Amino acid sequence: MLTTLSRIVKSGWLNFWRNRWLSSSAISIMGLTIFVTTSLLLINVLTNSLVQILRDKIDISVYFNLETTEEQILETRKSLIDLEEVESVEYVSQEEALEKFEEKHQDNQLLMQSIQELDDNPLEASLNIKAGTASQYEQIVDFLNGSQYKEIIDKINYRQNQAVIARLSSITAVLQRSGVVVSIILALMAVLITFNTIRLAIYSSREEINVMKLVGAGHWHIRGPFIVEGAFYGLVAAVIVLIIFYPVLWLLSPKMTAFLPGSDLFYFFRINFWQILLLQIAVGVSLGVASSLVAIRRYLRD
Amino acid sequence: MITFKDVSKIYLPDHIALNNINLTIQPKEFVSLAGPSGAGKSTLLRLAIREEQPSKGQIFLEEQEINHLAAKDLPQLRRKIGIVFQDFKLLSNKTAYENIAFAMEVGGRTNQEIEEDVPRVLRLVGLHDRDEHFPDQLSGGEKQRVAIGRALAHRPTILIADEPTGNLDLINTWDIIRLLLKINELGTTVILATHDREIVNTLDRRVITLEKGRVIRDEEKGRYIL
Numbered sequence: 001m002l003t004t005l006s007r008i009v010k011s012g013w014l015n016f017w018r019n020r021w022l023s024s025s026a027i028s029i030m031g032l033t034i035f036v037t038t039s040l041l042l043i044n045v046l047t048n049s050l051v052q053i054l055r056d057k058i059d060i061s062v063y064f065n066l067e068t069t070e071e072q073i074l075e076t077r078k079s080l081i082d083l084e085e086v087e088s089v090e091y092v093s094q095e096e097a098l099e100k101f102e103e104k105h106q107d108n109q110l111l112m113q114s115i116q117e118l119d120d121n122p123l124e125a126s127l128n129i130k131a132g133t134a135s136q137y138e139q140i141v142d143f144l145n146g147s148q149y150k151e152i153i154d155k156i157n158y159r160q161n162q163a164v165i166a167r168l169s170s171i172t173a174v175l176q177r178s179g180v181v182v183s184i185i186l187a188l189m190a191v192l193i194t195f196n197t198i199r200l201a202i203y204s205s206r207e208e209i210n211v212m213k214l215v216g217a218g219h220w221h222i223r224g225p226f227i228v229e230g231a232f233y234g235l236v237a238a239v240i241v242l243i244i245f246y247p248v249l250w251l252l253s254p255k256m257t258a259f260l261p262g263s264d265l266f267y268f269f270r271i272n273f274w275q276i277l278l279l280q281i282a283v284g285v286s287l288g289v290a291s292s293l294v295a296i297r298r299y300l301r302d
Numbered sequence: 303m304i305t306f307k308d309v310s311k312i313y314l315p316d317h318i319a320l321n322n323i324n325l326t327i328q329p330k331e332f333v334s335l336a337g338p339s340g341a342g343k344s345t346l347l348r349l350a351i352r353e354e355q356p357s358k359g360q361i362f363l364e365e366q367e368i369n370h371l372a373a374k375d376l377p378q379l380r381r382k383i384g385i386v387f388q389d390f391k392l393l394s395n396k397t398a399y400e401n402i403a404f405a406m407e408v409g410g411r412t413n414q415e416i417e418e419d420v421p422r423v424l425r426l427v428g429l430h431d432r433d434e435h436f437p438d439q440l441s442g443g444e445k446q447r448v449a450i451g452r453a454l455a456h457r458p459t460i461l462i463a464d465e466p467t468g469n470l471d472l473i474n475t476w477d478i479i480r481l482l483l484k485i486n487e488l489g490t491t492v493i494l495a496t497h498d499r500e501i502v503n504t505l506d507r508r509v510i511t512l513e514k515g516r517v518i519r520d521e522e523k524g525r526y527i528l
């Protein structure tokens with residue numbers, strides 16, 4: 001059993017090595033497939049970070065009447081946090097609001113003066129609410145309007161933001177959905193092309209397959225080396241693609257970061273280097289093995 | 303050893319390649335299968351190795367009826383028979399050594415046996431100094447000797463050769479025939495299909511003559527007569 005396995009692997013390796021120039025077409029197609037898969041992964045990472053950035057930019061603020069006590073606001077906050085849709089609620093007290101205001105307008109003498117002339121703090125305390133997804137803000141606003149807290153709420157700035165929020169939520173949805181569709185189509189195409197390339201390679205060996213049968217080779221003796229050869233295609237293709245990816249990302253990543261702050265593809269790539277390599281090898285090897293298995297089936301029928 | 307009983311082979315739609323063949327070949331015989339082109343020699347041999355199935359009749363190899371073997375039992379059958387073809391049919395991406403070793407590997411021989419036997423076989427066919435050569439780097443005669451070496455890998459009790467000299471010049475032809483005789487002397491049944499009159503007449507062994515799918519003559523110490 002073990003000898004058979006080692007013979008099959010050795011034979012597959014020799015076929016691969018002796019056909020290395022012929023193999024290069026299969027390898028390049030396979031490399032393309034792995035390249036596409038990896039790119040899709042990275043694009044997915046980019047899309048996600050884009051969606052994350054957009055999502056971080058959206059929130060709604062609830063402003064409370066000036067006479068509202070801190071306990072009431074904190075109670076509101078607590079019941080908001082209990083909501084499933086709410087991801088985080090940040091409390092901004094009147095004092096903090098004033099500080100922020102002063103900081104923001106410190107160059108505006110007129111504003112600063114008029115504020116300092118007031119006895120009371122004119123700014124309202126607020127809660128900044130972030131939801132899990134953009135579409136959930138509607139429900140949060142409905143909740144607040146329907147609750148006992150309606151009394152103490154001065155205004156919710158949702159209405160002003162509503163249009164923006166709706167747009168963003170549809171953009172992120174489209175982005176993610178089309179990402180999935182495009183990925184599936186591209187991956188499918190790549191898989192089909194690889195399969196056809198390997199099928200062609202095996203087709204050109206049909207005479208040899210017949211000879212092997214005539215000298216008494218069992219199915220695994222025939223099939224095994226082809227499968228091993230397919231696995232080697234995948235392995236080599238994966239390594240080549242990785243070697244290409246490294247400098248390309250190194251060059252491209254800073255430009256991406258400039259365009260999409262907060263995303264750093266090269267960093268992601270380095271941090272997940274082994275996982276990506278493993279993924280590429282897994283894609284390559286399983287593609288090679290599966291294609292060979294399917295392609296050789298018809299030549300083993302008797 | 304090998305028996306054909308009422309065997310016919312009809313290629314669709316209606317070409318009768320073999321017509322009611324009855325014959326028995328004894329162990330250790332050296333039999334020539336003669337006849338003009340298209341007589342059905344190759345067809346008969348293809349049936350014997352179950353590369354094809356008869357349309358009618360039964361074929362026995364050492365008591366075993368082979369015409370109804372399941373696909374999974376074919377490798378086992380073929381390991382009992384050594385086969386040599388006119389066009390050599392070597393594996394082009396394997397060296398001479400590896401071609402012979404491959405047949406031994408599929409027969410489940412151990413690495414040690416293979417390392418001992420391949421050089422022995424190569425020496426028997428006179429190619430011990432060509433073991434690292436690929437088929438492309440060998441002459442026709444050398445290729446055929448590798449093929450015979452491979453056919454011997456399973457230590458078969460029967461060797462089937464379909465016009466093994468068809469692509470060879472005179473000198474190589476006689477080398478191959480002498481090799482087959484030597485193998486026969488070592489105890490292997492040999493069936494040799496040929497339409498070479500010289501060979502048949504020189505051998506002076508049993509000759510079965512086919513014509514238009516029928517056995518028209520079957521003689522001990524026969525001659526090539528048409």
Ligand SMILES: Nc1ncnc2c1ncn2[C@@H]1O[C@H](COP(=O)(O)OP(=O)(O)OP(=O)(O)O)[C@@H](O)[C@H]1O
Nearest residue numbers: 313314317319338339340341342343344345346497
């Ligand atoms: N696969 C096939 N399909 C249809 N007809 C076939 C097939 N194989 C052989 N034949 C026919 O069967 C007949 C016998 O062919 P076969 O190859 O057995 O002849 P042969 O005696 O070996 O001839 P040669 O000396 O030329 O090799 C021929 O007329 C041939 O055309």
Ligand SMILES: [Mg+2]
Nearest residue numbers: 343344345464
């Ligand atoms: Mg023939």
